[in-house]
Amino acid sequence: MTGAFIRLFHREYSGLAGLVLAAAAVGVLFGAFYSPDIVAFFALSLAVIFGSTAGGFFRSSRRLEFLLTRNVTRRAFFLLRWVVGLVPVLIAALLASSCLVFPLSSDLWSFFVESGLTAATLSGPGGWGWLAFCVLSSGWAYTVTFVLVSRTRDESELFIALLLSVAVCASAPAAFWGLGALGVSGGLFPSDSLYSPSSTFWISYYIAAPLLAAVALTVGLRLFERTDV
């Protein structure tokens, strides 16, 4: 049963997933991801795209009617759809942010030309910290978008849900940043911990992001399990 649904969802995503993975691979090879903020922007953007694609499926009540009257529980249906969409998001985010740790593009181009490319040369812990930030934030953004968009019924609601999801996605790191700034001004942390992605302060965010995503997913699932189709 599970396999049939995974194959169905995979088939719906495969075109988009292939495109995104190709874009990530090409970006890495050509050194497009030359700074952490570009990687973070790429990862969050594709998380929102995938989240809205996966969640948008729910808006077609006629198709839902067919699928939810098959031999599947609503819980399994919702979670399978979330997982199948999450996989390409995480792979693409991981691929794009890998250049923060392994400077593939500059190494590659130096084989052919005298390249001045010095992209993605963060220190080891800093690179890994940014990688965790991008991958975990994209997972959080994907989940929030998936949940919000899955509640929409028409195009206008979808548009509002997308705006809201961008705001909510940004809220977790922004809230952490705000808390950190308060902590620094209160003398709880040294100010450099706020600017170092591998500091204990940001490591606590890397733990919080999946927990927040799990809470959002649980709320979304509860609502979906009680929604009329």
Next chain:
Amino acid sequence: MAAKSAETFHLSKSFGSVFALRDLNLFVKQGEVLGLLGRNGAGKSVTLRILAGLAFQSGGEFALFGHTNPYADPAIRQRVAFLSQTLDFPPSMSASDVLSFNAAIYPLWDSQFAESLARRLEIPLDRHTPDLSLGMKLRLAIICAVSARAELILLDEPAGNLDPLARAEFLSILAEILDRDGPSVIFATHIVSDLERVADRTAFIADGSLLLDIRSEELGSRYRRVQVVFESVVPDSFSLSGAMTPTARGRVYECILPRYSAEAVSRECPGASVEAFPVSLEQVFVACAGQGGAR
């Protein structure tokens, strides 16, 4: 006594301040075909959607195969099939993919039967579902509903958009399934003649409430169309007690009477000639709908 495949207990459903169902008590026994009749918006579809797990009741409860929270148990889902004329398929699937998908998720899926039905109903299996006509989609949905060997089949006006030939084909497939597997069926439709062919029992719903629940063989014994012919014009104040949809034209008074008794009618109109005729399900439906609308 046969067990009940589906039963509702004081089921109600509201959308804001609008009630779609009120205190509905229905059941269908194992192997029985229950027809649901009612006007548009009477609550037939809502009832079936609640039983199919697509909508949730506002009050009361329902049981499938004796389980009051049936869809918490994944094993119950595979025993129920649902078919409505509004369902659609994922656009990435061809008709053949739809059948393979069902084969993969239903342990009792009858592939041979599904394929033979697809040939019989002339479904182009290689065509993607968005390219199928409405009638073709419906035929494909019919195959999905009847090939899973479900024990309870919920049909929400499935034949409404089919042409007469396809509708006749659908009814013959349903009859085959009833003979072969003996599932319970709840069949909501406007097409009364379809129910006359297959229903063991019919429930009339109006304004979300049950007006009448009657077995097909009881219809003739309980209801009669009564014609009273007076010597002069029908008196203004005349009405038979319990009369449904009464009409008076000149000397002739007509109505549908539940619990008809020749002596009781003759007592109410001495001197007039009284004749009683059998009624069709459609006449009872129209009478009940008229009564329901007048409530």
